[in-house]
Amino acid sequence: MKSFLADFLYLFYPKRCIVCGRVVHPTVDLCEDCEKELKPITVKTCQKCGNPKKLCCCKRYVYHFRGISSPYLNEGSAQKAVYFYKFGGNKDSAQFFGKVMAERFINDFPDIEIDCVTAVPRNRKKRADKDNTLWRFDHSARLAKCVARELSVPYKPLLIKHKSNKVQHLLSGKERFQNVKGVYKAEQNNFVNVLLIDDIKTTGATLDECSRMLMLAGTENVYCATAVISA
Template sequence: MYKSGRKDQRVSGNLLRKAAELLLDLLYPPVCPFCGQISPGGICDKCRTKIVYISGPRCMRCGKPVRDESYEFCEDCSRQESGITCGLNLWLHKEPVAGALYRFKYHNRRNYGKIFAGELAARYADQLRRWEAEEIIPVPLHRSRRRKRGFNQAEILARELGAAAGIPVRTDVLFRVKKTSPQKSLGKKERQANLKGAFAVSGAWNPGKNVVLIDDIYTTGATLDRAAKMLRKAGARNVYFLTISIGQGI
């Protein structure tokens, strides 16, 4: 009787959520994140022809495109060790992707997160299974930055992807304990110094063998690498990552 009651509650909860989503769609019709036109399917057909999906030869560590298969790693990854086992990205960071991600982060377009995560799930759900991913962990923001922005874009992506792929999402594992400067404005040595002591891992975490970090953009890779090293130090065997976009390789 008790189990039946809990099942009925779950069914009722799912129906309420679906009804709420339908109501929101009526009040605020879904729009394409790239052009802003109403598009019930998310990305409109016209914009889908403009975005560049990552395919073909790519770096075996960061997923950045390389000229041909003779390059196992991109120039950056070939020069340094990393805590990252392997990572993949969805699109090249160029227009219209760059503008959409900027609006997602800085213009409070949180609804874009569901569309982006849906694209990740559609393209990389099989890869998550091959990685035997046990937990998804969003790259955290420092509390002051999160308070100013009102949300963590990586957490939105992680929760949507976790729901689509059926993988637990952990926001109680990795923490940003140091406020850092934007990485893109710094040189290599400055980036490393900037991130020193930036992350901490909960001592209560019982690490999975295979975890997946989620972030919106792979810029220099320094942030993901530092986070991965902290998770590996805490006991994770493999740390993979997925991002929405990445720059052009060699």
């Protein structure tokens, strides 16, 4: 019965490739062409900055978070999928990335027991847990919820953005760290290991500031996971 219903729904709402939108088989997330351009990071990565070892940026930046893990570099199909997810809000994309991010994290940090998953908040004065409407949807919160489900731990909106700031990607590396200072607040807590989720890591300035605030609020260790990493 369940399968009949799924087939019936598929007729009207066929599953689409999360990169190009082409209709795909209900059991896959990407069409064959886009799948070929999806290149998971297979080389050894630096656990502190998340980059492949030869692109390690630890000399430039010292982070508050203990470690970071990402399944893909910000290129090819992964880059396109993140872009379309951010602006289209496709739930299939969130589930896809949530699953691979969780798998990657377990693989990179097998001994770390995560107490809860949280997200970098997107919108000022709004906790990172509401994703009801398309234009107001919080892409990091939705990703974080999917990662939490995969890891079987709770999702907690611990952070809030209480000040507006400039758009990060228009700024230089140093400016990005200054631009996020004092922009976030964290709820008091006593978690040992919190996993902080965002869609992309570039300089890591936002993740670092959010980690700092979580630690000031009582979290012992912060780990990060992003869908893609810009090395």
